[in-house]
Amino acid sequence: MTPAERLAALRAELARAGVDGFLIPRADEYLGEYVPPSGERLAWLTGFTGSAGLAVVLMDRAALFADGRYTTQAAQQTDPALWEQRHITEQPAADWLAEHAAGRRIGYDPWLHAEAALARLEKPGVTFVPLPANPLDAVWSDRPAPPMAAAQPHPLRYAGIPAAEKRATAAETLRAAGEDAVVLADPHSLAWLLNIRGGDLAHTPLALGFALLRADASSELYMEPGKIPPETRAHLGNDVVVRPRVELAAALAALTGKRVRIDAEATPAWFAARLREAGATIVPGEDPCRLPRACKNPVEREGARSAHRRDAVALARFLAWFAAAAPSGRESEISAADRLLAFRREVPLFQAESFPAISGAGENGAIVHYRVTPESNRPIHPDECYLIDSGAQFLDGTTDVTRTLWTGPGLAPATLRARYTRVLQGHIGLATLRFPKGVAGPHIDAIARRALWQAGLDFDHGTGHGVGSFLSVHEGPASISRAAKPVPLAAGMILSDEPGYYLPGQYGIRIENLLLVRDAEAQPDQVKPFLEFETLTLAPYDRALIDPALLTPAELDWVDAYHARVLALVAPGCDAATAAWLEEACRPI
Known part of the structure; x- marks a missing residue:
């Protein structure tokens, strides 16, 4: 499809979903700067290949927002007849939405946005609607499969601190705050906490997945078991349970009555929605691995x-x-x-x-x-x-x-x-x-x-x-x-x-x-x-x-x-x- 045909196909899908527009961030469900080919939705739709940006598609107009690093590149890679170019700092997307989308329902994929990022886009008169399925995926017919590279142990001679010690320290942070668990949605945190590395991205050695860390220092790693070879399974030890990602929703549903930390800047909105449905208490707080990792x-x-x-x-x-x-x-x-x-x-x-x-x-x-x-x-x-x-x-x-x-x-x-x-x-x-x-x-x-x-x-x-x-x-x-x-x-x-x-x-x-x-x-x-x-x-x-x-x-x-x-x-x-x-x-x- 041509860029114009892709945009038209997406608009048709939005009409079927009953929304007037849609947000397309430069992010996958792990909200990282770098994404695998299967997560390159923004590039597929617009042609813009920068590592940060946001597209907003309405039925009658569309805009691409990029920062100062990418304004020249964005202008070169996109069709001006299809996309308005905006500097994301000087011309924020929230202001553009307030001007052009007042009274409209704007859809979004709750896997691709943190709640804090959505809050920064909110303006009176604009209604954001979480969609159960991403409409862009429905029209991206040749979308690549998600990566399945193996997770590998990161040796102690390079990591410096055993994974069990890191889990114990992070768990102590939870206990001191009176929290029962934390959602770890950043694969960098998984890599650091568990002393593992992977090959799911071309230049950043991550094994993509999610985890729950509990206050007793046990952890559940939600990653396809096929990505965990025997040596990595042995490295993780008995206190880390590996489960496929399809079991994540059930695990969150089981946290009824629990106090669960969520980093609102680094966790897809999908997690908070599931925890609220389960009757868990969401405690805003920073990912406990982030500062120690730095x-x-x-x-x-x-x-x-x-x-x-x-x-x-x-x-x-x-x-x-x-x-x-x-x-x-x-x-x-x-x-x-x-x-x-x-x-x-x-x-x-x-x-x-x-x-x-x-x-x-x-x-x-x-x-x-x-x-x-x-x-x-x-x-x-x-x-x-x-x-x-x-x-x-x-x-x-x-x-x-x-x-x-x-x-x-x-x-x-x-x-x-x-x-x-x-x-x-x-x-x-x-x-x-x-x-x-x-x-x-x-x-x-x-x-x-x-x-x-x-x-x-x-x-x-x-x-x-x-x-x-x-x-x-x-x-x-x-x-x-x-x-x-x-x-x-x-x-x-x-x-x-x-x-x-x-x-x-x-x-x-x-x-x-x-x-x-x-x-x-x-x-x-x-x-x-x-x-x-x-x-x-x-x-x-x-x-x-x-x-x-x-x-x-x-x-x-x-x-x-x-x-x-x-x-x-x-x-x-x-x-x-x-x-x-x-x-x-x-x-x-």
Whole structure:
């Protein structure tokens, strides 16, 4: 079917369901950022392939809402005759619904929306109707089957804490709150709590499923038994019962009179509806695995350091290769990304990319989350910017790094160097920050923007996101963004530091390292505990893009010290030619 035929077929199905519109989020029933092919409903209907967004279909009009990372991409991938384009922050879907859907019944799939997300869409005059079946699925005739990859034990030498100990700690949280059970709807929580990983998603090692954790530390894992091989069954132990997902409704119905915790931000609305029908008391509260998962234990912290040191060798090999190859004009966005992946595949404990590499040359680098395709792939020309944002999944850690490179030969133009250097100043400002405990991501986002703001510049995305331990490259609950919830940063969290600047149609600049939050050494007269960041990523910055005259002496010293550290830690693992290139790339500015 054409995009127009798909939209028409969905509208016909909505008419049969007795509703005037329908919500299509970029989510499956696990409400994660990444979904398997069977959950790509938004992409199937609209053509938009970004990792966040919402479509609203009415009988006479339809709109696609995306954030600043994806506004350019959304406009390129969708038909303007079918879809109105809206910035989801500046033009919220709730306001659009209030204007265009007043007095109408808007259907939604209760498996695909958290109750908190639905509440943010509510406006007087708009009625939301949960539907027993998703009408889009009824017209998606060639929808792929759900994934069935096996769940595998995550060894203790990487996990750091036994699963039984994690369950006991989480159960104690429930008992202290007077709760009988918690619904775990986030597969990341299952992975962390039970020390399991899987292959249901291409870049995030999850085994998709749900769980109930009870106050006695026992747990029921709702996952197809065919996904649980004997070694995983043995690993889970006797206190974890595996049941097929079809038994989930009956399990919730049996919780009559029980106090059950629900994370309203991370749990499909279907669960709360079933629990209310059962007569259970729903207690709003955060998933008890979320914050402990974010605060990496000592084994996970050391694993992150080790993974980044190994990953740095692949990065150095790539950067040395690129410096020689780029001026020729014979490489492309795809060939460059493929070369980096080839280097990473030779690194011990490598499992997969942590996301599809963002490999953007020239004007494509200005598309914040650009995804190169055979159709969009273009040559990398001499004398232009090239942005490569990539990462890897290792058994002991997850990496994510961005470098903006000048393809040369020679220095970049002065204006470009000035803008790159202002991005670098923000990057350094965040990396060197000391801050008191209790400070949250929104409180420090401006640090990374200060140098850009002074020149009247900015970027339309957050400065940093959390990163998992051989889990998702985007992990909550903490992030560094004006729009983020004020979750205090805590020792053991890993966050990205990635300010940028984008000139549509010309180039994009982004510089990204991962930072580990750690306790800071006490200073004289200090009256409260402070935290600081340890930089994990080890890759040189492109000297051809740096204007040293804009950097303060302290910033110059930081860059030189960082480069000296990169050389000392990475060069011993490199071949002679790469080590020689790295020595030149890391010499003092």
